[in-house]
Amino acid sequence: MAGKIQSPEKELRFTRSGQASLFWIASAVLTAVGITMLATAVYRDFGPQLAQLWTLLPFSFAAFMAHAAIKLTRHAYLILTPLGIEIFPFFKPADGMRLILWQEIDHAEVDEKTTRLTLHHDAEKTSGIHLSLTPIRADRRTLLAKAVIGRVSPPAANG
Known part of the structure; x- marks a missing residue:
């Protein structure tokens, strides 16, 4: 039973949730950038398939930022x-x-x-x-x- 808290009623836990808000905002902004790039890919001159591949970049960074925000919110400081x-x-x-x-x-x-x-x-x-x-x-x-x-x-x- 590693990881099980022995007596959680006797402890006060403080997380890094103050830092997590910055990561949540960055994840939302990067997701919005990815959606905007995906929505405007049809209007690009160099081909919509290549433009759609470029949207993987902001989406992957958004996923990384969301993962970091979840970790900061959940784990103790x-x-x-x-x-x-x-x-x-x-x-x-x-x-x-x-x-x-x-x-x-x-x-x-x-x-x-x-x-x-x-x-x-x-x-x-x-x-x-x-x-x-x-x-x-x-x-x-x-x-x-x-x-x-x-x-x-x-x-x-x-x-």
């Missing part, structure tokens, strides 16, 4: 688990995945535009990790920031 934060790179995510345990993080901060998350390993801020939040949709960034900062901040004193 950051997963917050009870153990820590799992970071998945764009290329070869299974090989390059990195787990940062919650115990390794001294504190976290997010910039004012919520485009970068910084995980500090020590109080002096001499080591840590910067994560770009721009691949994540803008409305999900604040949720991620609240979840990470709420998890690594010390509990409030009672009374």
